[in-house]
Amino acid sequence: MYRYDEFDAKFVNERTAQFRDQAERRLRGELTEDEFRPLRLMNGLYLQLHAYMLRVAIPYGTLSANQMRVLALIAEKWDKGYGHFTTRQNIQYNWIKLEDTADILQALADVEMHAIQTSGNCIRNVTTDHWAGAAADELDDPRPVGELIRQWSSLHPEFSYLPRKFKIAITGAPHDRAAVKVHDIGLRLHKNAAGQIGWEVMVGGGQGRTPLIAVTVRDFLPQNELIAYLEAIMRVYNLYGRRDNKYKARIKILVHEIGAAKFKSEVEAEYAKHPAQQTQVEEAELARIAKYFAAPKFEKLSRFSPAFEEARRADGEFSRWARNNLAPHRVDGYTIVNISLKPEGGIPGDATAEQMRVMADLAEAYSADELRVSHAQNIVLAHVKLEDAYALWQKLKAADLAAANYGLAGDIIACPGLDYCALATARSIPVAQAISRKFADVKKQEEYGPLKINISGCINACGHHHVGHIGILGLDKKGEEYYQITLGGSSSENASIGTILGPGFAAQEVPDAIETILNTYMKLRERGEEFLVTYRRVGPKPFKEALYATA
């Protein structure tokens, strides 16, 4: 993974010193809150329901064991012993003090991390496939380009005061695990007819109040034109994006309002005025970065690991976990380990400092010293030998990290919701916990098959409910929390926005409603098809009837 050179190190150190100065000036009253707010947001510090919240960047979701240990240290020293992994591959701390923040940023800088631009009207963390570099279907690892974009977008002087936040996602595989179609800019690596590698550029996807699927503005953009083309898109957005209404200020609104064709022509006109030139520097830089993402030294192993198979035969619990939580690796004898941070009845995405250390140790011992955060709020160890899986699993089990529900009904994605967030309209975590407890039996979850249940505590959709197979949106009706259910969303390459089924439910009714939905699916499914396939075949009607049938 990427390692800072002296430039990167100097940059984060200067940025930290700059923030320290800004915070001190704020505390001395030399900056008003209105003046300070955009500055602290650009360093990831929010004011939330109970305290300040700090969102630390985990670029393209990749971090080292040592960095994970520092995240654990921060949780213990400056927070309350835990952190929350987010749907954008970052980590959040909920109990931060302003007066400690500069010290925390310095502790991060010391291990090549930061909280730069994890909030504010600027370009945010670039997110990607959590199986990058390991997945069998990948064309190429997109993370070098993720790092290139991270650097290019860091304190970009032209794009630091955009109409609104800006989120970029990239994928290097045909099966999209990065939700690129519901991002402000989505980039998909692919080969053209001539066999060259380049990018499909998609713009204007997003969730929130106005969920939209991105439109393609370029089918194939050569790699060396990427930065210049991104600048053209950003300039059009910065100049023409709406600034009159916070809820209409994302680029998706601009694309929708002027139409895809007009938007594309604006971008192309801007790009024609300022096209890519002297791209040798960007190319040299990308080549330099790519060296850091060279694959680890894999051993020559057979596809079949007798030790692994024996462990599965001998230990039913391990076998279940292996069946659900391991994904195929492109190298024989290796596997991708998905650590579910969704224990039965637990808080999705939360990990204690101790658990972070366990995962760091496991990464160091078994997975080339590298971890990933997925936007489903789980942790990935991408390069584990099958023969090591059992030992690794036993250590996960000892740390309460062995939930065998990866990608199943128990692997619920939920934002922090009204328990933590000043923007929320309802709680999301208790609903996740209730559903998790109701479907605790992993055997039953396996029968349902792959299922994405997403819960958002408000219309800002940080739980990504619009792209959940089952989406749950928490709202407020006359001071009471109630929950609207959507079906049929997907964040894959065949992206879709979920359909609202009907009137909402009280919190205690939601788990039963989910059960009704799943029972309906089981009745209708053919040849063991997955939930989304059934839904797309039969539509919402049978589910509506089952949910809202009069007794």
Added chain:
Amino acid sequence: MSNEEKGQVMTANRLRDGDVVFLTRSGAWSEKIDDAVLAQEPQALAALETRAADDVKRNVVTGQYLFEATRIGGKIRADHIRERIRTLGPSVRTDLGKQADGTAGAFQLDEA
């Protein structure tokens, strides 16, 4: 019911450490909702707004706002679940926040 009194409470976060605080009659900020002043009359509400705005300018607090609450038997209950969570802590981590450090309100989340 005759023991009930409706009004509004001013809350904010302490600038330095982000702790949730409530404005008291004396003009000081307390971490406990039961110490807060409950205002009904327009003049009293305006006084709370002014005082809070002054303390924002003096860099004592930030993020100030009024919310509706009811005094019942001498204690104050926030009317909306959002502020009840604010006076207690996360409902899913009862070991954290005011509910754990002794500065919580008298009322539980769903208690009337």
Added chain:
Amino acid sequence: MPLLKSNAFVADDYISVPDDEPLPVGGKFIVSFARLQRDWDEIACDPAVIGVRVANTEHAEGAMDYLSKVDLIVLSFPAFSDGRSYSMARALRLDGYRGELRAEGNILPDQLQLMRQVGFDSFVVSDRFPLQVWQAAGQQMSLAYQRGLFRKANETEVWSSRHHGFEPWEEQPHAG
């Protein structure tokens, strides 16, 4: 309001002429972009040095058509969160504008470096902050990752520094 230029407060030798007042003859004055276009025939013959004030809802690149007379372009920041003029400034510089570029409106010391990097030379600032605050804020970052910036405080361009044999981007003639 002080004019910040080359890291010091300087006198402003331009005067702003309202749209409905007659144009002075000679000297240095600033007119609105609408007036520049409307009264171009008169202005083109005026011996004065002209500045043009472009609102951030107009198309600043249009001012490039008047470069035979325009030595100063003034762009505005109606709110410090309104970032349109950053793009307007950079586009002007990328298109080859080398005259003075001035920022006015809501400008914070913490934005000074960013504004210089997109090409601003001078800044009409509020007198809220003493000069030292502007000077200090203006040199907090010594590095920039982006290419095609117009560094006025000598920030190092990271990518071209990493790879020998490449000049910082803006030194190259613009191809477009």
